[in-house]
Amino acid sequence: MKISVIGSGYVGSVTAACFAEVGHEVVCVDIDKKKMEQINAGIPPIYEEGLGELLRKYAGKRLIATNDYESAIRETDISFICVGTPSAEDGSIDLSIVRAATASIGAALAKKERYHVVVVKSTVVPETTEKFVLPVLEETSGKIAGKDFGVAMNPEFLREGKAVYDFMHPDKIVIGAIDQKSGDLVSELYRTFECKVTRSNPSTAEMIKYANNSLLATKISFANEIGNICKKLGVDTYEVMEAVGKDSRISPKFLNSGAGFGGSCFPKDVKALIGKAKEIGYSPILLESVIGVNEKQPLLMIEILQRKIGDLKGKKITLLGLAFKNETDDIRESRSIPVIAELLRLGAKVSAYDPMATANMKRIFPTIEYSGKAKDALESADACLVMTEWDEFKQLESEFAAMKGKVVIDGRRVIKAKSIDYEGLCW
CATH class of the missing domain: 3.40.50.720 (NAD(P)-binding Rossmann-like Domain)
Structure with missing residues (x-):
């Protein structure tokens, strides 16, 4: 199939390169001309194990990069939104980059006659795809979702440093679509993967991503809290957690005590979910504690x-x-x-x-x-x-x-x- 990937950061560049690896034709789209030149030259815009090899293999062949939204949308069947979703000052999600990318896609869709599916891969809080992205697409394209174009949410579960491996060997593939047709077309992209596709509505798919990252972050802060107690007691927390991790209900992963978690996902995603919870009138005490422990730890x-x-x-x-x-x-x-x-x-x-x-x-x-x-x-x-x-x-x-x-x-x-x-x- 022909795919356009909007955004060339960690998720976008890995998504583009890996889809090219499984046989799809991919167009990368970004407003950063330097990044587009790098990708066309087979040079990864960020460091990620295995990414450089894939770009050198497919750049100028099954993978090209451009700043031209209109040509990218016109020549492809499915577009993935892979732009950043940083935290606002209050910790809630900032959707300004998503809005800009969505509006550019919508403007291009206005000039396209064929059916097209827009897929949100950026991490966004529940209801964003249906209540934010979809309306912007309809407004800027003048077309109707579910009739003239499809919409879906396909979260990523990639570890930085191992993102290429994780994309090619997924534990789970989640596709939340507004209708059967949208979901079927996105599912077809993963036909060669040896992993069952979980189908849902967009909000459920969005929540799966946040629940997934929040649980991992919670395990880390829990391990750090136990570690702090163990230190005062003269107990080896690693010996404790090694035994705890042998429980099949828990597993040993993410139980190493230390200076806390960082990166582009866990802190931002937990804070965004806290913001969403408060927006709907719920006080997420546990998640706030996860962040509190992490900020104190270092x-x-x-x-x-x-x-x-x-x-x-x-x-x-x-x-x-x-x-x-x-x-x-x-x-x-x-x-x-x-x-x-x-x-x-x-x-x-x-x-x-x-x-x-x-x-x-x-x-x-x-x-x-x-x-x-x-x-x-x-x-x-x-x-x-x-x-x-x-x-x-x-x-x-x-x-x-x-x-x-x-x-x-x-x-x-x-x-x-x-x-x-x-x-x-x-x-």
């Missing part, structure tokens, strides 16, 4: 640090890890950000190293010291905070010898070195 590392070395003014503190997780350069909602901000507020000198995320963090903190190697970042440091679970950190040993003090506070339980004053955040 700052506990500062408390441990102060207990260890006292006043931080003028002290050199090294952060190992800036990305919100390993195998990505994404720093969105990284737990390193509030830690750096607090260290600077307390007058510390901050040094940092990350294998991939330095350039992105420089946009937020341009004045701190960045190094190209862990050893250089640790030189003359009074203490070190480990914020990201990069595998290379597990191999560090002699590098810590360059420190003035040997205090290492581990927020991810990755350090194996013996010749240091080591303390874990929750263990």
